[in-house]
Amino acid sequence: MTVSVSVKHRFSGFDLDVAFEAPAGVTALFGRSGSGKTTVVQTIAGLLRPEAGQVAVNGKTLFDSKTGVWVPPAKRRIGYVFQEGRLFPHLSVRQNLRYGAWFAKRGSGTASFDHVVEMLGIAPLLERRPAALSGGEKQRVAIGRALLSSPDLLLMDEPLAALDEARKLEILPYLERLRDETATPMIYVSHTVAEIARLATTIVVLNDGKMLRNGPASQVLGDPAVPFPLGVRGAGALLTTQVVAHHADGLTELSIGAGRLYLPRINAAAGARIRVRIAAQDVVLATRKPQEISALNILEGRVADVREGDGPGVMVSVEVDGQTVLSRITRRSRDALGLRIGMKCYAITKSVAVARDDIGTSVE
């Protein structure tokens, strides 16, 4: 199942020109406010007819400016989840969900009501009206309703933007399950790097209507050239690790090759694959293995890249067992350490520096 998008459109003062393929899994459209994310999603949904280009889902052409093909939105078999759930207020949760199922072609429905309800944890809510749900619960119901229409593609436009931090953390595991347990490809819009790092299989970075990068999540987030247009504070590499053990002092031990990470307890069984995003600004570098230091995470690697930005900082890529850790340090520190590509070095972070919402599950 792939989604192929190539669209050009002009608003006064804004030129959109974007082309990408979204393979199975979650493709995140990522970029600053006004970069064109929603406009792209609207062209896929059929809510905006672009001036030129093509949109195809699973080989089926939905729009082609050359041949004049234009499938109207209601016929596209695309589920759309907006910032706020937009549930029917006069219907119960069960009826809202049934409304989604009603749209599924008879016999073509791949999503079973019970499975969707279980996966999103909404069984206790079925008889309630939307007014009696929290923001996070409403979003879970909205996602369930979209899934039950058995769409070929699920579009989610900042589905967590209206939620506070606690609600976001509550809903992210459900979205991870959705990614891992359904075959429905998803296009997920966000400008929050932590959300993208948790969920994305593929990342498309947009900037001012143009595509800046497109590739597997760990590659894009680990690319030192990407963070600058997005703001250095958001920079951080994505690591795939494996749970080794849970320790009595409340720490979970994760492996990354021969290296070890110790993080505050993670709720996952030994052997589980866990995604961890480590913010570049939280990584300290040393050229000799530090002794008598409180930071628990000391990963041995090699300098793979050193990139200067406009300010006093540089972004250093450290290769650790085939994966990349990014570290943002000053030029002064780079010079003091004499960092050069190929040099052995140690990437150090505190266990408590890794935020809860930067730890997810991973199946790749």
Ligand SMILES: Nc1ncnc2c1ncn2[C@@H]1O[C@H](COP(=O)(O)OP(=O)(O)OP(=O)(O)O)[C@@H](O)[C@H]1O
């Ligand atoms: N109907 C419209 N008419 C004119 N300009 C528009 C229209 N819709 C969007 N734009 C402009 O297109 C640009 C991209 O908007 P878009 O909503 O796609 O950005 P976005 O990346 O989704 O932003 P945000 O994260 O703030 O939602 C903006 O400059 C916006 O003002």
